[in-house]
Amino acid sequence: MTELKETEALNSYEKSMELYKRALKVIPAGIPGHLGPVQSQFIPTSAYPLYAERAKNSYFWDLDGNKFIDYMCAYGPNVLGYNNDVVDQAAREQYDMGNCMALPGKKQVEFAELLVDTIEMADWAFFMKNGGDATGFARMIAHAATGRDMAIMVEGGYHGVAPWTQPLTHAGVTEGDVGNNLIVPWNDVAAVERLVKQYPGRIASFMATPYDHRVFTDNTLPEEGYWQKIRKICTDNGIVLIIDDVRCGFRLDLGGSAKYFGFKPDLTCYCKALANGYPISAVVGVDSLKDSAAKVFYTGSYWSSAAPMAAGVACINELKRLDGANLMMAMGKKLTEGLVKAASAVDLNLQISGIPSMFYMRLTNDNSLMMQQEFTSECARRGVFFTSHHNHFINCSLTDDDINDTVNVAADAFSIVAKNNPGKLNK
Numbered sequence: 088m089t090e091l092k093e094t095e096a097l098n099s100y101e102k103s104m105e106l107y108k109r110a111l112k113v114i115p116a117g118i119p120g121h122l123g124p125v126q127s128q129f130i131p132t133s134a135y136p137l138y139a140e141r142a143k144n145s146y147f148w149d150l151d152g153n154k155f156i157d158y159m160c161a162y163g164p165n166v167l168g169y170n171n172d173v174v175d176q177a178a179r180e181q182y183d184m185g186n187c188m189a190l191p192g193k194k195q196v197e198f199a200e201l202l203v204d205t206i207e208m209a210d211w212a213f214f215m216k217n218g219g220d221a222t223g224f225a226r227m228i229a230h231a232a233t234g235r236d237m238a239i240m241v242e243g244g245y246h247g248v249a250p251w252t253q254p255l256t257h258a259g260v261t262e263g264d265v266g267n268n269l270i271v272p273w274n275d276v277a278a279v280e281r282l283v284k285q286y287p288g289r290i291a292s293f294m295a296t297p298y299d300h301r302v303f304t305d306n307t308l309p310e311e312g313y314w315q316k317i318r319k320i321c322t323d324n325g326i327v328l329i330i331d332d333v334r335c336g337f338r339l340d341l342g343g344s345a346k347y348f349g350f351k352p353d354l355t356c357y358c359k360a361l362a363n364g365y366p367i368s369a370v371v372g373v374d375s376l377k378d379s380a381a382k383v384f385y386t387g388s389y390w391s392s393a394a395p396m397a398a399g400v401a402c403i404n405e406l407k408r409l410d411g412a413n414l415m416m417a418m419g420k421k422l423t424e425g426l427v428k429a430a431s432a433v434d435l436n437l438q439i440s441g442i443p444s445m446f447y448m449r450l451t452n453d454n455s456l457m458m459q460q461e462f463t464s465e466c467a468r469r470g471v472f473f474t475s476h477h478n479h480f481i482n483c484s485l486t487d488d489d490i491n492d493t494v495n496v497a498a499d500a501f502s503i504v505a506k507n508n509p510g511k512l513n514k
Contacts, residue, residue: 134464142169160480163359168484181397192393209371218333219247221356229292229327297344306441365398419443425494465500
């Protein structure tokens with residue numbers, strides 16, 4: 088095991104805190120959403136940076152000059168490595184020619200053709216900006232195609248922040264927003280069958296992520312035959328099967344996560360890894376839903392901007408050249424195996440779930456996640472960026488040296504956690 092770093096070598100964040108105090112005066116919560124200190128993402132706050140200044144490949148640097156090996160990858164968009172030269176050059180060339188124009192550019196057609204050639208189930212593609220745009224559009228297509236009002240979703244599934252995607256208990260959500268949602272447990276085929284019998288002719292869609300990768304809990308893959316059974320139920324009852332591949336997309340299989348699990352959805356939603364950080368999302372679909380998609384009124388101020396589409400073309404082609412999905416799977420496997428071994432060396436049990444390129448981890452010695460929180464905070468102090476309750480992301484620029492450095496830092500952090508929690512170690 089490596090020697091623990093001296094206290095004076097640990098990261099400090101004076102400039103981040105100074106900017107945060109300024110932000111509190113002019114921005115609600117200072118940093119809105121789950122990245123803000125008022126949320127539960129980064130505890131203790133003093134262990135984490137609040138603002139990034141620059142990024143390249145697998146690293147970002149904060150305002151105080153601290154460097155981090157980043158396993159959040161901007162929560163998914165960084166799939167090739169930050170500031171990828173090929174993608175950025177393609178975007179720059181398109182910016183020079185024109186970005187937001189009165190008419191769509193040639194890149195829109197080229198990008199749609201590339202996605203249809205790449206994603207196994209896709210016959211067409213439609214572009215927008217965020218993952219929530221894509222899931223909302225897909226749901227409207229299902230309602231338009233079926234003339235039905237209800238939709239099945241999986242308990243705990245995340246499909247964006249539009250009111251219909253959130254629980255009724257969340258601030259700002261009304262009964263009218265979620266009244267037509269039917270919620271089933273993950274991997275529960277019988278629950279879907281019961282709803283189909285209970286609401287005959289009323290269910291327009293079944294929407295789910297390819298596997299259960301909710302936060303705060305171990306991620307769960309589909310049981311053998313699950314997706315094939317769901318596919319048959321949908322087909323037999325005229326229900327549109329929608330896969331939210333916004334988070335997983337291109338990290339399991341370049342042909343789509345549905346291809347990885349051996350089934351064919353009717354619609355698939357993409358965003359995060361589509362253009363390596365440039366703002367664009369997409370819904371791809373089967374030919375039978377093409378006319379319904381054309382009838383749905385759905386648009387936005389920047390949806391035809393050409394530079395993100397040029398970036399998307401370059402990104403997908405780079406992922407193909409690198410065999411990106413398999414590369415990220417292999418690097419994720421090496422990393423998670425190293426982390427588990429480092430934890431075991433000090434009598435801690437690190438549980439890894441999900442897929443290696445988008446893994447979730449937690450210390451099972453304490454189900455409250457307090458020890459996990461302590462571990463990730465000690466890693467942040469030493470320049471490795473994890474979070475305590477979210478899945479993590481691998482990108483194609485990660486190197487063997489990055490993984491070795493990460494495992495060494497993790498070993499230090501695990502040692503501190505073990506020292507502070509002697510009564511919770513493996514016996």
